[in-house]
Amino acid sequence: MKHEEDKELYVKYEVDGEIAFITLNDPEHRNVLSRPLREQLRSAFEQFAQDTAKVAILTGAGDKAFCAGADLKEIADEGTGVPGRYYVPMLNRNIWVDKPVIAAVNGDAIGGGFMLVQNCDLAIAADHARFGMPEAKWGRGAPWSVSLSWMIPQRIWMEMLLTGNLITAQRAYEVGFINLVVPLSNLMDAAKSMARQIADNAPLTVQASRKMVYLTMEMGRTAAWDVADALFEQVYKSEDAKEGPLAFKEKRKPQWKNR
Secondary structure (H helix, E strand, O other): OEEOOOOOOOEEEEEEOOEEEEEEOOHHHOOOEOHHHHHHHHHHHHHHHHOOOOEEEEEEOOOOEEEOOEOHHHHHHHOOOOOOOOOOOOEOOOEOOOOOEEEEEOOEEEOHHHHHHHHOOEEEEEOOOEEEOOHHHHOOOOHHHHHHHHOOOHHHHHHHHHHOOOEEHHHHHHOOOOOEEEOHHHHHHHHHHHHHHHHHOOHHHHHHHHHHHHHHOOOOHHHHHHHHHHHHHHHHOOHHHHHHHHHHHOOOOOOOOOO
8 A cells, every 4th residue: 555654644645556545634633624634635635636546435533533524613713704615625516536435434424524425426334423514503504515405305404404413324324325334343344345346347437427427416307318328428439338248258357448
């Protein structure tokens, strides 16, 4: 596994083969979104976008919190007003990565931490993790939770916003927010297993599929069909589209060329 030189890092970035690992690394403060952590997280996403890794796993250090959200002490000290659009790196809104990111939620994902999980493409949670938006308890807001309208039922979203109460990992799974719930001891193995399955698949198909999901959320059914057809036209014409059936016929693993 290659990684940056050992030093005090708020976010660690490591690559093992085709998988990148991005770790929020301030467990003493529950991995809150302090300024240095936000800046280093953006850098990590940018590095992943340029790296050869095919899939990233975003997780947190420690076993108590994935990310406890905004650094309220920092906000109180600095008198932060309306957060700018680039205040926190938000995948698919203010930073773009064309490769899948899996959230491996090792503990509570609260406020901005909940947002980070929402912005990932897939999510696996430890069974003790909790999710929520307690912003109403502190006079803050969760405008970033708009994406939940495509992920969970309206009544659940409304309840979480208005009460500020947290829900368990199991409840998050039941309402469709989490793909899988596992014991903490199995969390990273489960995330790596999912990442390897994705990395083994045809990269052009993975990229087009991911883009199709996000684009179709922006439009009606008929327009979405047209967009999907256009996205996959180049996939069907690729060398990899020929390699897949040929590998199946020859009973071997496909050798993807990403073209």
